[in-house]
Amino acid sequence: MSKEKIKKMRDIPFERLLASGTAMCAGCGALEALHQIYDILGKNTVFVNAAGCMTLLSVYPFTPFRGSWLYTSMASAPAAAQGIRDALDILIEKKRIKPKDNMQVVVLAGDGSSYGMGLSAASAAIERNLDFIYICYDNEGYGNTGQQYSDATPHAARTSTSKSLTGFQYYKKDIFAIWAAHKPAYAATIIGSDPLDLAKKVEKAKNMKGAKLILALSPCPTGWTFHSNETVKIGKLAVETGIWPLKEYADGKIVHTKIPRERKPVEEYLKIQGRFKHLFEPQRNDKLIAEIQNEVDKYWGHYNH
Amino acid sequence: MKRKLLTGNAAAAWGARLANVDYVPAFPITPQTEIIETLAGWFDEGALKGRFVTLDSEHSMVTAAASAAVTGVRVFSATSSQGLLYASEMLYAVSGYRVPWVLVNVSRGLSSPVTLEADHNDIFALRDSGFLQLHASTCQEALDMVLMAYQIAEDVRVRLPVIVNIDGFYLSFTREPVEIPDENKAREFIGEFDAHNISFRANVPLSHASAVLQGSIYSYFRYEHHLAAIQAISVFNESAEKFEKMFNRSYALIESYMADGADYVFIMIGSFATKAKEAVDMLREAGSLTGLLRLRMFRPFPEEEMKKLLKGKKAAAVIDQNLAPGKGGVIYTETAAALCNEKEAPFLISYIGGLGGRDITAEEFYEIEKEMRKAAETKKPPMARLLFSEAELEAVRKLQGIAGVEKKNEQRKN
Numbered sequence: 001m002s003k004e005k006i007k008k009m010r011d012i013p014f015e016r017l018l019a020s021g022t023a024m025c026a027g028c029g030a031l032e033a034l035h036q037i038y039d040i041l042g043k044n045t046v047f048v049n050a051a052g053c054m055t056l057l058s059v060y061p062f063t064p065f066r067g068s069w070l071y072t073s074m075a076s077a078p079a080a081a082q083g084i085r086d087a088l089d090i091l092i093e094k095k096r097i098k099p100k101d102n103m104q105v106v107v108l109a110g111d112g113s114s115y116g117m118g119l120s121a122a123s124a125a126i127e128r129n130l131d132f133i134y135i136c137y138d139n140e141g142y143g144n145t146g147q148q149y150s151d152a153t154p155h156a157a158r159t160s161t162s163k164s165l166t167g168f169q170y171y172k173k174d175i176f177a178i179w180a181a182h183k184p185a186y187a188a189t190i191i192g193s194d195p196l197d198l199a200k201k202v203e204k205a206k207n208m209k210g211a212k213l214i215l216a217l218s219p220c221p222t223g224w225t226f227h228s229n230e231t232v233k234i235g236k237l238a239v240e241t242g243i244w245p246l247k248e249y250a251d252g253k254i255v256h257t258k259i260p261r262e263r264k265p266v267e268e269y270l271k272i273q274g275r276f277k278h279l280f281e282p283q284r285n286d287k288l289i290a291e292i293q294n295e296v297d298k299y300w301g302h303y304n305h
Numbered sequence: 306m307k308r309k310l311l312t313g314n315a316a317a318a319w320g321a322r323l324a325n326v327d328y329v330p331a332f333p334i335t336p337q338t339e340i341i342e343t344l345a346g347w348f349d350e351g352a353l354k355g356r357f358v359t360l361d362s363e364h365s366m367v368t369a370a371a372s373a374a375v376t377g378v379r380v381f382s383a384t385s386s387q388g389l390l391y392a393s394e395m396l397y398a399v400s401g402y403r404v405p406w407v408l409v410n411v412s413r414g415l416s417s418p419v420t421l422e423a424d425h426n427d428i429f430a431l432r433d434s435g436f437l438q439l440h441a442s443t444c445q446e447a448l449d450m451v452l453m454a455y456q457i458a459e460d461v462r463v464r465l466p467v468i469v470n471i472d473g474f475y476l477s478f479t480r481e482p483v484e485i486p487d488e489n490k491a492r493e494f495i496g497e498f499d500a501h502n503i504s505f506r507a508n509v510p511l512s513h514a515s516a517v518l519q520g521s522i523y524s525y526f527r528y529e530h531h532l533a534a535i536q537a538i539s540v541f542n543e544s545a546e547k548f549e550k551m552f553n554r555s556y557a558l559i560e561s562y563m564a565d566g567a568d569y570v571f572i573m574i575g576s577f578a579t580k581a582k583e584a585v586d587m588l589r590e591a592g593s594l595t596g597l598l599r600l601r602m603f604r605p606f607p608e609e610e611m612k613k614l615l616k617g618k619k620a621a622a623v624i625d626q627n628l629a630p631g632k633g634g635v636i637y638t639e640t641a642a643a644l645c646n647e648k649e650a651p652f653l654i655s656y657i658g659g660l661g662g663r664d665i666t667a668e669e670f671y672e673i674e675k676e677m678r679k680a681a682e683t684k685k686p687p688m689a690r691l692l693f694s695e696a697e698l699e700a701v702r703k704l705q706g707i708a709g710v711e712k713k714n715e716q717r718k719n
């Protein structure tokens with residue numbers, strides 16, 4: 001019998017373990033995902049945080065977590081996960097603590113950290129098959145410092161450091177593929193606007209040993225410039241346009257968990273975000289819109305859906 | 306207790322073994338690598354129980370070390386020069402975690418140019434990191450300082466990580482007879498690891514190293530850190546007393562060699578101080594009242610002790626094996642600051658020597674002694690000196706000839 005209990009929406013725990021009243025912006029897509037993740041992972045967790053927006057979740061003397069938290073640095077959260085995991089294992093082996101004192105070690109890092117500065121530490125941790133969950137909330141930029149472009153910024157997006165009419169020149173790095181190439185125990189993409197898909201994947205990760213990635217696209221009203229009541233809508237459009245494929249990696253295979261039958265045009269996702277406004281105003285930039293559409297078509301073309 | 310010929314690296318590794326460390330995160334770098342290889346071997350054969358793990362960098366290594374210490378195990382690690390600086394963001398960060406653990410640094414000059422040989426620019430670059438610093442000058446001390454470092458770090462009044470510094474090559478690869486303390490006695494000396502109020506356990510939630518949003522809260526924690534570091538002076542003395550009772554070797558914050566009653570003193574740190582001792586012996590034979598003060602602790606800086614030991618001296622020569630470009634020697638600067646309000650302070654002269662493992666010769670020590678005398682007589686200390694001989698200059702000129710420096714200068718002019 002499988003360990004997974006979540007099959008339908010009503011199976012999802014809704015305890016709201018993560019307290020409210022944090023310093024995150026209204027409508028923060030990262031917090032939206034984290035609330036749901038935390039309800040499944042529970043309080044026997046130690047969150048190891050890399051510098052970023054989520055660092056301000058725990059501001060002395062407050063914390064929204066029922067469990068533990070350690071702030072590290074932008075580049076080395078996975079190394080802290082290693083130190084804590086090893087120390088807990090040693091303490092249990094030497095019978096200095098009881099098995100019931102054990103905890104799940106969870107990294108909480110942004111895209112800037114996960115796609116860039118922290119990648120060496122993460123790669124090494126996966127390679128050692130460290131038993132931990134890595135949550136990357138991907139708001140597609142260095143959010144905490146004012147949304148400059150990062151390795152996760154999508155093509156043509158306007159950021160504080162790509163303000164021209166063509167926006168960001170390059171393309172988003174495929175961190176999921178980089179993780180998958182390491183053959184970790186598990187890797188999955190999620191989004192806060194699809195609670196059931198999210199819950200199933202987080203539950204799966206929770207019950208597995210080894211390195212597990214939960215990669216959450218995190219619509220960010222402040223950095224992407226949209227109204228805070230549109231986070232869910234934008235999240236849904238990211239999936240429906242095929243821009244954010246929901247998928248998982250396990251046992252050497254990548255499986256899409258939600259395949260948009262008829263993909264909506266990317267325009268629908270782009271035009272409601274301020275960071276892509278220059279593609280439509282003052283003049284429509286058909287070339288750039290087509291470039292973005294082509295990337296998405298090319299991706300799904302590989303899967304012949 | 307047994308006596309063995311050990312390198313400084315092996316002696317430091319023995320210190321960690323006798324401290325019965327649980328966890329060693331590591332990363333290789335010359336001239337330190339022998340330490341981690343030795344420890345890896347002991348974990349493999351079961352002489353040490355726990356884990357040895359190689360991280361992807363020293364930045365990660367220090368993060369893993371400190372996080373394990375926060376979780377509640379006894380941790381040891383080692384690095385050198387570029388590795389220490391690569392880790393420096395985390396060294397500053399994790400000293401504020403206020404958990405004890407010990408890091409050995411095997412001093413090596415920093416690039417550029419890249420070198421493998423010793424000087425103290427690496428360790429002094431971390432002087433304000435919040436780690437305490439103990440400096441060994443023999444292989445025996447490398448072992449003993451690691452043991453004492455654990456006791457000091459884990460004392461409730463301190464609760465700070467400690468770096469034990471040994472010099473690359475001169476200590477790391479030099480074999481000396483070392484007394485290895487008896488295992489049980491060493492354990493009795495250090496005691497069981499006690500995590501006190503910091504550890505990660507299910508059902509005992511702890512938020513550690515959280516952000517602060519106000520200068521006053523930040524200042525409070527930084528002041529606490531500083532005051533705890535200063536406590537390490539008396540804790541060191543207590544630890545040294547206990548150490549002497551158990552192992553018959555006595556360690557002061559500042560080693561005083563023939564300095565009592567001397568008119569002139571050399572002030573040094575690290576293994577080159579043994580060269581100064583030989584020079585002192587010769588100078589004494591020649592009738593000069595010269596001695597040596599060698600700092601064993603650099604952080605906290607033993608200011609009161611330094612003042613006391615220098616009181617009434619006519620002149621003191623600080624020989625720094627480091628160079629802060631545009632300023633000079635680090636120990637000179639700190640010693641001068643300690644003396645600035647003293648009435649009977651000696652003239653202080655600054656010398657830079659031993660960079661990148663460059664030797665300091667007996668003749669140079671004698672020359673320095675002469676300059677101290679002259680400073681006292683004329684009441685005019687000379688400006689800071691960079692030790693370098695004519696023969697060395699000639700040799701460098703030859704190399705420059707091979708490198709075509711002159712030719713390039715000519716070409717540029719034309």
Ligand SMILES: Cc1ncc(C[n+]2csc(CCOP(=O)(O)OP(=O)(O)O)c2C)c(N)n1
Pocket residue numbers: 051052053054073074075109110111112113114139141142143144145150
């Ligand atoms: C070594 C280092 N460099 C730069 C910073 C400044 N900094 C803090 S948060 C941040 C952005 C992190 O981006 P990301 O990981 O995407 O997280 P987000 O801010 O978007 O939540 C930066 C650059 C830092 N804390 N440490």
Ligand code: SF4
Pocket residue numbers: 023024025026027028029030031053139143144218219220221222223
């Ligand atoms: S900037 Fe974006 S990611 Fe950061 S807290 Fe605000 S909404 Fe969330």
Ligand SMILES: [Mg+2]
Pocket residue numbers: 052110111112137138139140141142143144150
């Ligand atoms: Mg980001």
